[in-house]
Amino acid sequence: MKEWYDAIEEAQSVERLEEIRISVFGKKGILAEGFAKMKSASDEEKAQIAKSLNTHKNALTNELVLKKMRLQTLELEAAMKAEAIDVSLYSASSQAGALHPVMETMDRIVEYFTAMNFAVKTGNMVEDDFNNFEALNLPKHHPARDMQDTFYFKDEMLLRTHTSPVQIRTMMQNKPPIRMIAPGSVFRRDYDITHTPMFHQVEGLLVDKEGKVSFANLKFILEDFLKYMFGDVEVRFRPSFFPFTEPSAEVDISCVFCKGDGCRVCSKTGWLEVLGCGIVDQNVFEAVNYENVSGYAFGLGVERFTMLIHKIGDLRSLFEGDIKLLEQFQ
Ligand code: PHE
Numbered sequence: 001m002k003e004w005y006d007a008i009e010e011a012q013s014v015e016r017l018e019e020i021r022i023s024v025f026g027k028k029g030i031l032a033e034g035f036a037k038m039k040s041a042s043d044e045e046k047a048q049i050a051k052s053l054n055t056h057k058n059a060l061t062n063e064l065v066l067k068k069m070r071l072q073t074l075e076l077e078a079a080m081k082a083e084a085i086d087v088s089l090y091s092a093s094s095q096a097g098a099l100h101p102v103m104e105t106m107d108r109i110v111e112y113f114t115a116m117n118f119a120v121k122t123g124n125m126v127e128d129d130f131n132n133f134e135a136l137n138l139p140k141h142h143p144a145r146d147m148q149d150t151f152y153f154k155d156e157m158l159l160r161t162h163t164s165p166v167q168i169r170t171m172m173q174n175k176p177p178i179r180m181i182a183p184g185s186v187f188r189r190d191y192d193i194t195h196t197p198m199f200h201q202v203e204g205l206l207v208d209k210e211g212k213v214s215f216a217n218l219k220f221i222l223e224d225f226l227k228y229m230f231g232d233v234e235v236r237f238r239p240s241f242f243p244f245t246e247p248s249a250e251v252d253i254s255c256v257f258c259k260g261d262g263c264r265v266c267s268k269t270g271w272l273e274v275l276g277c278g279i280v281d282q283n284v285f286e287a288v289n290y291e292n293v294s295g296y297a298f299g300l301g302v303e304r305f306t307m308l309i310h311k312i313g314d315l316r317s318l319f320e321g322d323i324k325l326l327e328q329f330q
Contacts, residue, residue: 123166129156131165135287159187163203171288178207200302207295218296245278275300
């Protein structure tokens with residue numbers, strides 16, 4: 001019998017253990033054989049043999065159960081080691097995430113101005129009438145408000161139509177000089193191939209002592225900035241109107257599609273409008289109780305920049321969440 005105890009002891013797998021179990025306990029196993037032989041023995045011997053066989057039967061059962069448990073634990077540990085997933089392992093099939101092209105453009109714009117020492121400010125997306133219009137020299141019932149129709153709440157609260165209210169908030173909270181940009185979402189009641197109800201702007205504001213800030217300063221930084229964004233383009237300032245700047249200008253770059261020859265995108269003019277700017281109107285400074293200061297301000301649409309940089313035809317496609325489209329800009 002000892003050989004079977006040794007066999008159990010030495011068994012290296014659950015399968016081997018099962019073979020042993022069959023050899024010992026099976027129909028033709030050694031215990032069955034033993035009990036069969038017992039029949040031909042004398043009564044005295046029978047009792048002896050039966051007792052011995054039953055003792056071995058119980059002992060071997062115990063050994064088998066214990067050994068099986070031990071082997072199963074070892075096998076489980078080995079399997080766990082072998083099947084462990086290395087989450088840090090590179091997999092060619094996994095998809096790398098990427099910044100949305102609008103955010104990538106925004107980052108590039110912010111990068112330029114922070115390098116030029118402009119602080120990044122954020123305001124409120126839900127604004128009041130004072131910050132969004134009134135303080136920006138856009139009194140109630142002024143026709144210029146029509147250009148920026150938006151979504152209104154009760155009590156003269158609204159979704160901001162531009163990032164310009166951040167100019168007001170920043171000036172109310174800080175003394176001059178000011179050198180800030182304000183990137184963020186803005187909202188208007190528009191929807192066509194170049195407009196979505198939500199879009200992004202970056203505002204810029206620089207304020208210093210009276211007579212210290214000139215249109216030439218504004219022109220220099222915007223030209224430099226637009227060349228940083230679009231490469232070797234021509235930049236043109238065109239007189240325009242904004243209630244919060246005087247004089248005001250709209251800035252064009254030579255068409256990035258036809259290099260100024262005239263095409264469908266630039267309506268055969270050779271120029272593309274990219275931002276609005278001007279010298280801060282003194283009425284704005286009055287609204288925030290600033291005295292003896294001068295400043296310039298500008299505002300641009302980040303989606304428009306993105307469309308021109310990536311040559312995208314329909315602005316709405318940027319917001320459809322179509323991975324096939326977005327993947328092209330990674
Ligand atoms: N707020 C203006 C707009 O959204 C842009 C602008 C900002 C123009 C600052 C001039 C100065 O149209």
